Amino acid sequence: MRSLLIIRMNNMICGPDQLESVVLPETLLEDNGYQASISVGADDVKSLLTKADAVVLDLPIEEITILEHILTHSRNIPMLWWCSPYTTSSSVQACEMESAIDGILTPTMKEQDLHWALHFAAKICVERQQWHSERQQLVSRLEDRKWIDMAKGILADMKKISEAEAYDILRKKAMNDRKRLVDVATAIVKAHQLLQS
Structure with a gap:
């Protein structure tokens, strides 16, 4: 798993004065040998999805369900949530929502952490597909x-x-x-x- 699609709904995740202190998922992934494509809207997701091995959702948790339908019906690939201070500002109720997230990535992860998180996400994705089929x-x-x-x-x-x-x-x-x-x-x-x- 080397090619990842990062989805965020807008280009600006924080104010310009805070941008220097923000670790972006594409920066962390590319620094650790992964290829990252970026989608900033639902329009180009389907075309970029064909080349990706996994999806990283750089979104607040309550916005994930908006894209989940598109992602699960286009192609079954692992979906990971980018857990950063800007995506975790949601309420606890939002975290209880039903979603098809297979793993979590954080800005503090090192190369081995990323490798294992992506490996386990791929495994969980396969299990999720099997459970869906059995259901x-x-x-x-x-x-x-x-x-x-x-x-x-x-x-x-x-x-x-x-x-x-x-x-x-x-x-x-x-x-x-x-x-x-x-x-x-x-x-x-x-x-x-x-x-x-």
Whole structure:
């Protein structure tokens, strides 16, 4: 991981009289052998994102959610927050917001600290993507289960049989028609709803 995209919403992070004492993320990263591109708005983020290995958000924590949607839907790469006196002025409630931040960088970090922070952020990003994928699969399974349970209830009620027998009928129908069980169940539920209205 060598190429990093730094995102800040405006060029001036502090007053001109304070600029000398500010450690900018691009300065720290470039001094430690990393390449840094800078985006100062949401317009050029997508084009610069294609060349980056990770994103460093030099923003107050409450502004991260504005860009998070763009970043997570454009490309899944590690997102790190630049934690400096100018980005930490938020309230504690802002820190409790749900965000996809994979790590934190600070102005006082040395080369080894940066290396390990970026390494762990990459690892956390992969885990976050896996959790998201597993969650989607579980939600899909629950949705399928809902249709199957409704179809079993309809069949059991109409045929005056147990739900276990209704499940066997569903399973046999799916096998005979070479369809997924949930597709057969959905068709039964929708047909029943149509007949009821």
